[in-house]
Amino acid sequence: MPATIEQTLAEVFGHREFRPGQRPVIEAVTQGRSAAAIFPTGSGKSLCYQLPALHLPCLTLVISPLLALIRDQLDALKAKGITAASIDSTQSREDTSATMRAAVDGQLKVLMVSVERLKNERFREFLRRVPISLLVVDEAHCISEWGHNFRPDYLKLPSYRREFAIDQVLLLTATATPRVIEDMCQRFDIRHEDVVATGFYRPNLDLSVTPVPSDQRPRHLAEWLKPRQADSGGTIIYVTLQQSAERLAAYLRAAGISAAAYHAGLDHEKRENLQAQFMAGEQRCIVATIAFGMGIDKSDIRHVVHFDLPKSIENYSQEIGRAGRDGQRSECLMLAGRENLAVLENFVLGDVPPQSGIQMLLDDIQSSDQRWELSLNALSQATDIRPLPLKTLLVKLELLGILRPSHSYFAEYRLRLETSVESVIAAFPGERGVFVQTIFDAAPQARTWRTLDFETLDRLGQERNLDTSRPRVLRALDYLAEKGFLSLESKQMTEVYEVITRNLSTMPGAQDISLAEHLYRDCVERASAELGRLAAMLELFETKDCLSARLAQWFGDSQAPQQCGHCSACRGDTAQLLDVTPPPLPNPEQLRTWLDELVTALVTAGASDKLDATLATRFLCGITSPLLTRAKAHRLPGFASLEQHRYMQVFQAVGHALEEIDLGKHQPYKS
Known part of the structure; x- marks a missing residue:
């Protein structure tokens, strides 16, 4: 007689009972239905596919966005004796081939890959030979353009599901609003009854919003941390920029607090060592950019501090969700004001591709025959569109029936x-x-x-x-x-x-608008939604109502108490986020000097022979683009000189300065 899910839970995973929400999800999957699990960070989403994988006849294929998440979950599976493997870019060809053979031979129960792996022709051919019982989409909110961390490659997962004839899907996420949940489930045909959301209220988290002026923030943080050094467990302090992580960690060490900086600028081995030391409790305080924490399953993180503003309510929820997974009281402190708001807004607007670049993309497609080939990096350079929005545009053209991916x-x-x-x-x-x-x-x-x-x-x-x-x-x-x-x-x-259609001048089905204009407006709409999430986050932090209740409401949780009693608002400390008036804009002569140097760098690098207001604004606001990277613009004095100013304010200011720059004199020296 086959084991029941209760027996598997006890014998393989060592648990006597399910956590809230796990049973209905696991029952749906083991009974042959698709499902979605919307659980807070650390609430046991992984069990919802790991346990059914042992009851399903064929392979469980897990799509995960981060290598760190894959490695952590693989280690957990192998420790329980479950045959699992991954295929990723760090492996040798021999290791990849061995994993593929094991899957074909039916020796694997779980295979984990990134969504980008599905673009590989050889890998897709391999999947066609492997019967798959269940497709698991981790961080499933990435499929929705109305959620945070949207990833265009996720949009193609429903078509991959059909291509590989996968009957069942399980969607997992910790941070999805009602609109995003509806979007996710509609794309994968998941019934409303099989969507399980356990709520976002965490009774053990103490939430405080205490804005402190930026020049006083390091000292305030050090004083807050000192009496808490005796607490067991770890501390994560989140900052926006890599240099901020280094500076703040150095300040805390000078103040007698053992702190280490963690960010993408460190080499891989150092990041791995820091994470291992943090997990083992040898390094208890990490000052990090937001990449730190993904995939970390450490139960006794006692303090999460936001030194800078988070990117959205979803990001804030995800980051504080790493605290107190053992159920013990943990403190989450937000110190930032509005000083960094312009930087966050500018990064959002910087991802909006120039309409001229979109038109260049369409012209390149139209000039090809029925077969169009591209190298993403080369196309990004030619159009001056960042790789992520460029991928989004390509997926949009697929969904509009203009392009059909053939192979890579x-x-x-x-x-x-x-x-x-x-x-x-x-x-x-x-x-x-x-x-x-x-x-x-x-x-x-x-x-x-x-x-x-x-x-x-x-x-x-x-x-x-x-x-x-x-x-x-x-x-x-x-x-x-x-x-x-x-x-x-x-x-x-x-x-x-x-290339399915060669008429790329107008939007299909809407002859009154050009296709380039439609795609550009679509990008602007997405940016507006991002800016709206920023505004909602500021409103949350300044609320007079219970922080925990407002946070739960954002995610559609109506079960949370209206007064938690353990947040700063409930204690009567309503926050007013501090704002800093940026210095006045430089005079036109200074702007012309900075932009004149930029044009010289662009021409010398062969990157461009012209400078428009969009590129100039990005340069002054410190927003990178392929052309600016090629010209090494970050080395110039004007780069990021106006990062504390609003994007549109800078855009308007550079218009007049550009009119007076003589591009003719900027010719690279030739012998």
Whole structure:
């Protein structure tokens, strides 16, 4: 007789009873239905797929947005004796091949990958050969354009589900508003009865909003932390910028508090060591950018401090949700005022692509034949659209029926022989040996590596009457690498689309608006929604009502008490977020000087021969773009010089300055 879910819970996971919400989700999945679990951070969402995976007949495929999340959950699964694996970019080709073989042979119960992995043609071909019982989408709010952390590749998950004939889906998230939940479930056809939300109220979290002027904030924080150093458990202090993390950690250490900075600018090994020390309790205070904490399952974090404003209510909820997972009282302190608000707004507006770049993208598609190829980085440089909004635009064009993804391939393959050519050829008699010899003939050797020339390979194949089609060649290279005959490297991912319609001048079904204008307005609407979330967050922090209750209401939780009794508002401390009046804008002459230096840098780098108000505003506000990165604009005195000013205020100011810049004199020196 098969085990019941209660027996599996006890025997494999060591728990006597389910946490709130887990049973109905697990029952829905094990009974053959799709479901969604909307649980707060640390409430046991992972069990909702880990336990059913042991009861389902075929593979459970988990889509997760972060490598750190995948590694943490893999370690937990393996510790319980569950056969699980991942495929990611850090693995060797041999490890990836071994994982694929195990999945095909039915030896794996759980396979975890990032959503980007599904763009890989070889991986999708592999999935077609593996029966899949359940598709799990972790951080499922990423599929909704109306939620935080939207990721365009998530929009394609419903079509992948159909492509791989996966009957069941499980959506997991900790931070989704009612609108986002509806959006998620509609895309995956999940019944309302199988959506389980357990509420967002956490009775053990003490929430305080105590705005402190920025120049006094480090000292205030040190004084707040000192009497709490004796507390067991950890402290996370969130800041916006990498340099802020370094400076604040140094200040706290000078004040006698052992603190370490954590951010993406540190090398991988140092970040890994810091995280391990924090988990082990050896490093108890981390000053970090928001990347820290994703995937960390540490139950005794006693303090979470927001030194700077978070990006949204969802981010705030996710970050304070890392505190007190053991149910013990934990403090969450927000110190920031409005000083950094312009920076947050500018980052949102900086992701709005210029309409001229969108038009350039459409012109490039229209000028191609029915097959359109692109390298994302090269296209990003050409259009001056950041990679993330560029990916979003490409997905939008798919959904509008203009493009259809065909396949992707690496433009460059390099191989290094681990033995002699003769010994490799000798292992393949007859036509196969001639075929392998032809591959080597089309890959001339440099010092160590050979680069495969596909045009030469096609010509040699015709001359020798051989099948040198790309799929056969790539299968052969994979096989030779797997057997240890050679090492293989691939570079320059190229995506290939089929162009469905060639009329890209007007929006399909709406002849009164150009397609470029429609896509641009769509981007502006998304930015407006982001700015609206910022405004809602400020309103939350300044509320006279209970903070816990308002936070729960944002996520549609009507069960939370109206007065929690353990937040600053309930204690009568209504916050007024402090604002700082930015200094006056520089005079036009200073603006012209900064922008004149930028034009010189752009022209010298071959990045552009013109400067419009959008690019100039991004430069002055400290918002990077592909063109600015190429020109190394961050090294110029004017970069981020006006980051404390509102974007539109700067945009209006640069208009007049640009009219007086002579682009003709900015010619790069040529000998």
